[in-house]
Amino acid sequence: MGKKKRERLEVIRDVLKAIQTKKNIKPTRLLYASNLSPQMFKDYINELVEKKFMQIDIDKKEKKTFSLTKKGYDFLQEYKTIENFVENFGL
């Protein structure tokens, strides 16, 4: 039997958790960690940056890295409550 498809909320949690675990993570590493297709990854990253859950930084070697914003940390803190609310109301 195949693995259950992740819900949007779970994907967002996984992406943000990967950034929290490895601070200033590079795009390729985050792509592997998030387990998404490159196109889906791009869509999610754009959305998460746009909604200010994470930010794009440039390191000393002029390479792009990602870090969490306060909103991203807060989201992870309250993830269980949000998930519970969404699942119970079928949203």
Place this chain on the structure above:
Amino acid sequence: MEIYSTILQNKEMIKILYGILISLICTVIVFKSHRLFNLSLHNGIRYFRNAFFFYGLAFFTRYILVHFLNDSNLPVILFEFFIISAGFFLIHSLIWKRTYPIERKYLSSLLSPITLIFYAIALTLVVLDLTWKFYLSMFASQILIFFLASIISYKNYLRRPSKPFPKFYLLAMILSLLAWILNAMAASIFSWNSGVIIDVYILNITVFLLFLFGVIKLTK
């Protein structure tokens, strides 16, 4: 039976209290879910809140604002518009993932293309009812919406039988469906019989209290 006659003797007061109670419940639901929405920007929570915002406006207009306006038609028109839109938002909160690619570009859920379609349909139904001088469109649309919502929430319940609230949600949808059918019967068969209307009020209060209970419990 005695309680019915006491209620009937204080009909106007009961209507105001009913309006205040439901408007207050809706306000609490919108405020209590604000923190979770703000943290997640989850579209389902967004439309769920929009639904209760519009329900609150509908009941406030119909049962409270009506006493401050001279024009007797306006509160009824606004009530119908708000309540139909609220129904659309509620069902959209359950199926938003299907329209998400279209809507994600729009920051305001009150002015996205999908919601503009809701408003246009709601306005058309209000105009039709005004022309026919009967609430046929409102009753038909709400019965259809809650029939669909009952099916969706039954599927949600089957998907998550161990979760506590899906069965309350299903119950709330079935009670809403019953309330709208009873309301339509009161208007068409029972000539707005007060006893039937009181039953509709009781059903509606139960539904809103069920939602309030769920929101308070899940946002602790």
